Amino acid sequence: MMPIPTRPPVPAWRRLHVRAAALTAPLMLLLGVCMYLLLQHFSAQNALEASQRMNLGLAQYVAAHQEPGLLDAQGHPRSDRVQELAMHVMKINPAVEVYFLDLEGRVLAHALEGLQHTDPVGASVDLRPVRQLLEAPEGDAVRLPVMGSNPLAPGQDTVFSVAPLLNADGHVGSYLYMILNSRLAQAEATSLVNSGTLQAMAVAAAAVSALAALVLWLAWHHLTRPLRRLTDELCAFRPQGSPNAITGRGDEIEVLHASVRDMQDRIVEQFRQLEDSDRQRRELVSNISHDLRTPLSNVRGYVETVMLRGDGIDVESRTRHLRTALRHADLLGKRIADLFELSKLDADRSKPQTEVFCLAELLQDVVQNYQLTAEARGVKVEFSAGSHGKARVRADIAMIERVLQNLVDNALRHTPTGGSVSLALENHGAYMEISVSDTGKGIPSEHLPHIFERYWRAADPDDGAAGASSGLGLAIVKRILDLHGSAVQVHSEPMRGTRFGFLLPQAA
CATH class of the missing domain: 3.30.450.20 (PAS domain)
Structure with missing residues (x-):
């Protein structure tokens, strides 16, 4: 539970009991003046009645x-x-x-x-x-x-x-x-206006009005105490930058109103998230079943073929079938590993172990590790010129290496023969930007909001590279960068390529 704010969310002069007392005090004073004037009037009328009745x-x-x-x-x-x-x-x-x-x-x-x-x-x-x-x-x-x-x-x-x-x-x-009320009597009555009795009556009326206002202020202060406590507690749960923010003109009732609207919005949003989570869970089960069953079926098919044909299959075909089964088994293992890794990241069981390391050296290692794979695809992988300076950052080196591997894997799959994949560094003061760019087909703008969703693939259905992807690589990238307090930015142009970039804090 979030702590209750130490300072009241409503200024003291805007508190409900203060406003009620400030509004009531003039009314009580006006009531006292009216009572005094009525008393004076009816006293005069009573004196006239008494004088006429006696005479x-x-x-x-x-x-x-x-x-x-x-x-x-x-x-x-x-x-x-x-x-x-x-x-x-x-x-x-x-x-x-x-x-x-x-x-x-x-x-x-x-x-x-x-x-x-x-x-x-x-x-x-x-x-x-x-x-x-x-x-x-x-x-x-x-x-x-x-x-x-x-x-x-x-x-x-x-x-x-x-x-x-x-x-x-x-x-x-x-x-x-x-x-009966002659000029002499009227003169005497006029002289009594400033008499001690009338002055005492005026002082008494003012004192009674002030006492009544004080009693009302104390009563309002006591009666609105639960309301103030509830307002403070609700304000503790209001998110920063709330669209229902209250300006300095709001009292407890308005703050409660805005807080209730916030709670309603948050509840609706949470229900929507629960529905999305349930939908994603069903889709995840379906996708896992499909992605694990397909390579498993391929492995089983090729192995059964070799076993059924026995000595009737030549050595070259046997080797080709077993190599294909091994490739599908490796793909199956990779998808299972990606799935377990993402589940650990989502469950917060993997915490970044930050340390200071040279980012340029890490990028060079990644480029060297993908040279053979890139040459087999006819794609060039390089570390951009001008990015070889010292770049010391603080992060989890293993997680950042995993991010770079997933981004490079994704770029190689979608870059045609003759294209290139480039890794670059750019200094932004307190931060260092890392980018992975390719010269592939690009991602259509309508697909960009979905590329970090699990099992979503931006490739065309007839693209052979789509089948080699587990659909979890970019989801893992996003989750790792979230744990580092960073965010991945994507810029893509159809038929010209895609660029993924993120920031890491530089070490002193």
């Missing part, structure tokens, strides 16, 4: 305790009696403003002193709230507070108390209209 019958009380003659014959209040009434009301409640309204709602008189603005006489007052209170004088059938017009501040409604005034014939001649 709802004040106008009725004042009107009932006045001596007759407050109104003249036209229903207008007498100025001397108005001043007397004002003094009487001021003794009861100094914050009350007293107005007299006609039956149309216009101000006939008032008991205000020291006015610095427009005189409210003649101002219009909405009578609908007045009638609403008069229909329920005790406030039992109406929901308080009932807001009425303020003659001194048109458009600013306030609480009031009202009572009808009767004229000499016993009919309603005007209304006694008392503003």
Whole structure:
């Protein structure tokens, strides 16, 4: 199992609980401000309701305790009696403003002193709230507070108390209209805005909001801990260069999403590889059966021929049959050896035993070993000019020799008479490139992706060289170079030849 990363895959400021807390804190602060404003508003409304409920019958009380003659014959209040009434009301409640309204709602008189603005006489007052209170004088059938017009501040409604005034014939001649929340009371209420109580309320609201944000942050941190642990563990299994990579904008949920997509892709790829492995296994069994049965059948056929004919076969034919049987037996042994070698390489039972050696000397030995075989085929094998310098590399000399042998065998089989096979070295700084080139028929481009597959042959079906190949040589080459951390590169042009090249690290 791969180790869990020591550093979190998601930056700390992008963590889910941090983002949730950062989002929640302003909301909690906004909620605290809204609660404070609502509390302030309903506190003011409650004060107005309490003031109106306590003084709802004040106008009725004042009107009932006045001596007759407050109104003249036209229903207008007498100025001397108005001043007397004002003094009487001021003794009861100094914050009350007293107005007299006609039956149309216009101000006939008032008991205000020291006015610095427009005189409210003649101002219009909405009578609908007045009638609403008069229909329920005790406030039992109406929901308080009932807001009425303020003659001194048109458009600013306030609480009031009202009572009808009767004229000499016993009919309603005007209304006694008392503003309960007068200018003096409003000034006192405004001064309380900056009072210690309201400041304490604001501080308390801010403290509660901050505490709630902290509690939410701790709760988010605790609740998302399993999610963070799962995200870190999944990120440990994400391959490098994943196509579902997350940028710095991702949190745990997005990382999990990308990790799950990676796992899905890897599972699908593994199932595909399992299916390919199963297919290759079936093909391998079939190919092994065919490749081992064919030379074995040939050996048996020639030997049986010699045995059945006995002394009836001449010495030359007998020798030719036995030599052919021996050649097929050698081919059978070579294919079995290749098969066992590839199986050991695939099972990682063969590990490279690296050492420093001269690569140029190894290539010269390989060229000398193939001189006779090449001459028999009419092909020239050579070590390219300019490649005789010192080339010391670090690798497993036996495995690299095996790679060169397989590449040269492959080149000789597919190079016609009169052609050539060339081995070359090229310095690439920290690496040395080894190449094997031939002047054969080349490999068609559609065949190049398959040449390293087991038992795949690039030769034409009617090419006699195909039968001498086990189909495992290039697969062994690829596996050995994989173990050395190298890769074989192939360049081929039809009717012009093929070049195989790979890199090995140079020794200091």
